Amino acid sequence: MKICIKCKEEKELDEFYKNKANKDGYSGKCKYCTKIDVKNYREENLDLVKDRVKIYKENNKESQKEYSKKWREENKEYKSRKDQEYRENNKDILKEKKKKWREENKESIKESQKKWRENNKDKKKDKDKIYHSNNKDKRSKKHSERMIEPLYRLKHNFKINLLRSFKSNNCIKSLRTEEILGCTFDFFKSYLEDKFEDWMNWKNRGLYNGEFNYGWDIDHKIPISLAKTEEDIIKLNHYTNLQPLCSKINRDIKKATY
Numbered sequence: 001m002k003i004c005i006k007c008k009e010e011k012e013l014d015e016f017y018k019n020k021a022n023k024d025g026y027s028g029k030c031k032y033c034t035k036i037d038v039k040n041y042r043e044e045n046l047d048l049v050k051d052r053v054k055i056y057k058e059n060n061k062e063s064q065k066e067y068s069k070k071w072r073e074e075n076k077e078y079k080s081r082k083d084q085e086y087r088e089n090n091k092d093i094l095k096e097k098k099k100k101w102r103e104e105n106k107e108s109i110k111e112s113q114k115k116w117r118e119n120n121k122d123k124k125k126d127k128d129k130i131y132h133s134n135n136k137d138k139r140s141k142k143h144s145e146r147m148i149e150p151l152y153r154l155k156h157n158f159k160i161n162l163l164r165s166f167k168s169n170n171c172i173k174s175l176r177t178e179e180i181l182g183c184t185f186d187f188f189k190s191y192l193e194d195k196f197e198d199w200m201n202w203k204n205r206g207l208y209n210g211e212f213n214y215g216w217d218i219d220h221k222i223p224i225s226l227a228k229t230e231e232d233i234i235k236l237n238h239y240t241n242l243q244p245l246c247s248k249i250n251r252d253i254k255k256a257t258y
Helices: 031-044 046-059 061-074 076-089 091-104 106-119 121-134 136-146 150-168 177-181 185-194 230-236 247-254
Strands: 016-018 026-030 216-220 242-246
Touching: 016 031, 026 031, 031 046, 046 061, 061 076, 076 091, 091 106, 106 121, 121 136, 136 150, 150 177, 150 185, 150 230, 177 185, 185 242, 216 247, 242 247
Parallel strands: none
Antiparallel strands: 016 026, 216 242
16 A cells, blocks of 8 residues: 555555656556646646657657557557547548648649549449449439539530540540540630620520520531541540530531531
């Protein structure tokens, strides 16, 4: 038995930390009092403690790495349980951290995803196939809602028409859509808007009633129907060969002529 010098309570020896500097081989303060003192010190000297921890970690990177690895291996179940508890109790914090991290690392994430897709084409196809099969209703609803957005609709329709051009000519699309277009879709949208006539807007795109100035289409100046090879398709789908044109003129007058 031993009396704690702080709380003055008599306790069993296993309630004290070992300390060879003392005659009896145990610390003067009990474990509970020691923990309280350490906690108070950390709270009162938070910046100092953080700096010390940072310096220690920088000077002991390898040993810390090895210790952490060993600890995780020896405490898998405990760590797994604690991680799960933390995630459940801090969903909003983790969500915000993830969002912030994604915003700060947009370019590296984009590059990493691109590299993964290039190295795992078959795997990505299988994953997409499974996802599409399991989320048909969800995808259909989301697609319908987003088709109201001019930029999304522009991207979707251009990609569909581009794929049709390749398919009808028995060609394989080997380049990304924006590489074929020659610009980003944001730029392409602005490019078309700069060529709008006074009556044109995104709401009357694709409309047709047989009258002039009712609706408009994205027209290929040199008709896409003249394309015979992959090179032709790529050339004729460049943004400089595209223009907004009255649907009446495009469908009834110009048609597939140049």
